[in-house]
Amino acid sequence: MEKILDKFKEFCMQPYDRAVEWKDAEPNRKVIGCIPMYFPEEILHAAGVLPVTLYGSDEPITMGEHHLMNNACHQVRSTFDSLLKGKYDFLDGVAALHVCDQVRFFLEVWQLDHPFPFFHEMWRPYRLDNTNRPFLTSELKRLISHLESFTGTEITIEAIRNSIGIYNESRYMMRKLNDIRRERPGIISASDMVCTVTSSMLIPREEHNQLLRELLSRIDNVLTPEDQRFKMVIIGHLCDAPDEGLLNLIENEGLSLIDDDFITGGRYYAVDVNPDGDPIESFADYYMNMIPCTTYHYVDCWRGDSDKYSPYADYTIDMLKKGQAAGIVILRAMYCDPFDMEFVLLRERLKEENIPFLALFIEKGSGSMEAVRTRVQAFVETL
Amino acid sequence: MGEIEWKVSPRLDSQKRLGKLINQHYNGARELEETRAQPVAWVSTMSPSEILWAMDFCVQYPEAYAATCGARHVAHAHCEITEMHGYERHLCTYCRNSLGSTLGVLEGQDIFEPLARPDFLLVTNNTCILITKWFEHLSYYWKIPMVSIDCPVLLSGVDEREIIDHVKDQCLDLIKLLEGFTGKKFDYDRFKEVAGNAKRSGDNYREMINTSKNVPVPATFFDIMGHNFPNLVLRHKPETAEHYELMNAELKQRIADRIVSMPDIKYRLYWDGIPYWVAIRELSEKLQSLGMCLVISSYFELFAFDRNDPFDPLEGVAANTALSYFSRSVDYKAKFTEQMFKDFKLDAGIFAYTIGCKSGSIGMHYISDYVNKKLGAPMTIIEGDLVDETFYNVERNNMKLQALAEMLEAKNK
């Protein structure tokens, strides 16, 4: 199991090496970079393209600042910095959903400054209701026809269903691994869990599935000593992969992270796409039934007659209860408007429920880990 | 320019009429606080308010209130209230002013001329996505219903017709919901009347903006910016179109009488972004001292509402909402700005970066570079905030403006 986890870690350390290798192995292979979150990778896969997710790096941002204003989040600035440093030169295209204002404007500047042969921005409604559904399905169709004209081949319903099957299997195995982590805390570290999920978005999915299958077949034989640490749920850090060192620090200071809602974690594998029926409708369902997210507007909460004011908070509280965790660690990214707004309501709900929580602002590649350690230690003492 | 033949008169007569319109509006809304004779809605700028006016709502704009609070230097105190409630400092200060004043009112604090309490909220995410969150929080604090209209960005490859129809469907949802909320049937004749008034107001507003193409301008950006208010807040009333008619007549008269509102104009400037309401005096004095006259801004596009149609009011309001300037791509904005430079004969541009306004500022580097490369016009990016003076550094920005003036001088040698 360790060997497989090390492999996942390697993929994360050299995030695009495997994609470049895959592309070079045969002529006309195409790789498209997806900006987090929620891009329907299955559709790219069905087009014969390798989707890779573009996460910010922990390198200092030295070039991105001259093109974007500094009020964008680290994920956005760092990704742009990587682009300017030539790290994405191997890509044939870029694709993204508009999850927030930052992504929307950053993408536009990206394509104007550094045009890629394929560039696709997709609108996913914020307001979740049936009036918005037709526009969502039409956006999905627009993506398919754009991809078809880019690759020159038709994307058949069978191909999409096949890709959905491969990605569903991937999500299923990740959910299973997470269930095991919840039941047997300490069996896999939070940083290994993040690497497991993140690496799936960097290499061909079939290969990743094979490795995950092997990992799951061996996990039952792994012995875990009784975990004396406090069980915790960890959430937040919207579009970036959380820093490995930070997760290790938290776990080394007496907290066992048993579940999360990261986009490189639970948020990514929570919901499957229906493999039967009309794939467009299946993807529309997928978006309409996504787990609560700060980048959505939930119509029913805001009619003046509902006690629900943060579906996101309710979701994380359920996660905590399911894992019988003692509290929640919240990772926050600087300048993330959706999360910063949600945080106010989340905090309110957690206080209502008397749930201990620790909120940490952390930016990859910056900030003092010692200050974080002190805060984690102080939090552990309160438990 | 032959300075001697131009007379300087900074004050426009229309300012008095504007003041009266604004006071009437706010006083009327305050009376409603007592009588509750009409329901009060708080609405985001680019929303289809015509629907609410047709249902006899009193419509208030938290963004306009924020601008007033900024200009009166009271917004910082409101923003501080939100910080105590856990809102981050980098979040939009229009939003924080609105939530801070709300929290202040609800907690019984002394708040500067608060808006009449809302019964209903309407928001459209064509300006930014954050604004939906802002209104959700208002809904939470006031415990009242809100409707959000989802307004896709006008991406290349997206069919504009489809977006208008999509917004139209949501407007129909809104009408249905309002019928339930008010217990009244929606009056389509009244809707047509409102749209007719709004169209006349919008047409005259556009004419007002276009007078600034004249060299020299009969009134500067600073003189005109307050006149955005009627076309935003009162465009449903016949007297608003009349206000602009009189305003346009006055501007034309000034051109005929060779009257300008600032002396010694050397350069005509463009402003990008929402005005720094907290620093209007500092900016206008500094620019005047450098002979730089602010002429126009794409900001005015937000108040244009050009597409109202009394014969098909639903189509008109949906088109206004769907095709707003803020929904446009950075590429569109760059080209539009270039065209403005040509039409308004501009020499240079000031880009007003605001940490809280992501949607208004992330693409600024690109737009300023684009126009600079195309036309050779010098540009500067200054830093500040719409309403919170603690973000505004007078010395640093004055140095940038000074440098811009020097660039212009060097260029014109």
Ligand code: SF4
């Ligand atoms: S981290 Fe937040 S601000 Fe950054 S891209 Fe994601 S949602 Fe947008």
